[in-house]
Amino acid sequence: MSTTPSAAFSFLSPSPAQERFAHLGPAFYTALQPTPLPAPYPPYWVGTSLALARELGLGDAWLSSNEALQALSGNALLSGSVPYASVYSGHQFGVWAGQLGDGRAICLGEQATAQGRLEWQLKGAGRTPYSRGGDGRAVLRSSIREFLCSEAMHALGIATTRALCVTGSDAPIQRETLETAAVVTRVAPSFVRFGHFEHFAYTGQHGELKALADYTIARFYPMCAQPTAFGGNPYAALLQAVSERTACMVAQWQAVGFCHGVMNTDNMSILGLTIDYGPFQFLDAFVPSHICNHSDTQGRYAYNRQPNIAYWNLFCLGQALMPLLGEANAAQELALSALESYKSAYPQALQAAYRAKLGLVDVQETDMALIEGILKLLATERVDYSIFWRRLSEQMALPDTPQPSRPISAENPAENTSQSANNPRDLFLDRRAFDAWSLQYSERSTHIQRASVADLMLKTNPKYLLRNHLGEKAIQAAKLKDFSEVNTLLTLLQNPFEEHPAHASYADFPPSWAASIEISCSS
Ligand code: AMP
Ligand code: MG
Secondary structure, three states, X not given: OOEEOOOOOOOOOOOOOOOOHHHHOOOOEEEOOOOOOOOOOOOEEEEEOHHHHHHOOOOOOHHHOHXXXXXXXXXXXXXXXXXXXXXXXXXEOOEEXXXXXOOOEXXXXXXEEOOXXXXXXXXXXXXXXXXXXXXXXXXXXXXXXXXXXXXXXXXXXXXXXXXXXXXXEEEEEEOOOEEEEEEEEEEEOOOOEHHHHHHHHHOOOHHHHHHHHHHHHHHHOHHHOOOOXXXXXXXXXXXXXXXXXXXXXXXXXXXXXXXXXXXXXXHOXXXXXXXXXXXXXXXXXXXXXXXXXXOOOOOOOOHHHHHHHHHHHHHHHHHHHHHHOOOHHHHHXXXXXXXXXXHHHHHHHHHHHHHHHXXXXXXXXXXXHXXXXXXXXXXXXXXEHHHHHHXXXXXXXXXXXXXXXXXXXXXXXXXXXXOOOOOHHHHOOOHHHHHHHHHHHHHHHOOOOHHHHHHHHHHHOOOOOOOHHHHHHHXXXXXXXXXXXXXXXXXXXXXXXXXXHHHHXXXXXXXXXXXXOOEOOOO
């Protein structure tokens, strides 16, 4: 493969002074090149994130250049690229699955940016030694979903890998039906997963395990290098820090109503980033036991199980780190005490997230009861989760209409609510139950300036989310080479808290056919 010279772009050349995954050596990856698309199927652009391109200092023109198109579809190499696929293992659906990947992700190199060094990775650019019989490719529909959701999550303020673009081609790909190939370019400080650590622990490569942990600490968790707690053991401090970041990420998932769908340990980032978007879903109706992954027959990854599953996954990470924590009993104690942090960090982060959703800037003891109260009501009536929160926010922003902080009288509810078309109260059949909750909320928020409550709520409760049916419509159009829906959605999702009057219908209730959309692991 030829290297495309680029005045505009170059990956960092190897520098021994820097901690780089690529410096860890051949036990960690296989150097290889992306596989060009088969002839006669040239690549084309499906979607590009100019917002990310700008953050990366690339300039808009580069991301529409032929150089970028060829490189980001796997047909050519960018200057300075020394590509590789890394090896990891993992627990899938609670069962040890042994060696897994990267079966179709190829790291291109590291870019120096204003935000620090970032790795670029192609997903779907051909087979690797870890493909296990897979074709190393990804299909258009799942690539569009990953692209849009990565950028959406970032705009929602949730830690995630980013997506620079999707390129497509007409190269045929066999899944349940014949589909076409696509490649997503992902960008993140690191793509290291819990499964990387598990790989070296389970294969008894403890020297490599230590090297990986040392690299992770030096590069991403320097504060863990000389901890005051855990008898000075840096690896226990790492486990604690990862537990805290994971707790924050999952709390934000729960608050926004995001179901990941495949929380296998190989899909858990060591940086607490949302990674590997597959059969994910943003909740429509608030059904806590909702299962978004059609392949998840047991509901292991149901929405309300995500916080416990994250802990289970952290426990696996703790087990993998045991060889670095000392002798058997002492190591176990250290791991368990590091993991304890999850049990306090998660509820704290969850409460903070829900306080923000309610526009509350201070902390009161009764907050959890208030939060649980509304969640219970939403679940009982299967109210649309995002529409409820947005309507509540909009209601708080109205100066002179009845509002939750001035509860409606039970005697004459209809009269009192008529001034607002989008009253959250109308979402409930049991108006008295909602009014009772509103009264509590009103008493709780009465001392905070109404405008600041509304302001925080409107910045916290998104109007636009990547609901399944919206993604589906964009995918169906893209299959016919109309990428305008991908672009429209990207614009809305990158600004999810703003009003987009021309596209208000994208914030509507899902159509009835949305419930029949089945998204599986097939991608
Ligand atoms: P996932 O379920 O997408 O997280 O994938 C689990 C593992 O299978 C990862 O290591 C992937 O890289 C690999 N994999 C998934 N699909 C393919 C494919 N079409 N070809 C090769 N490897 C794949
Ligand atoms: Mg994966």
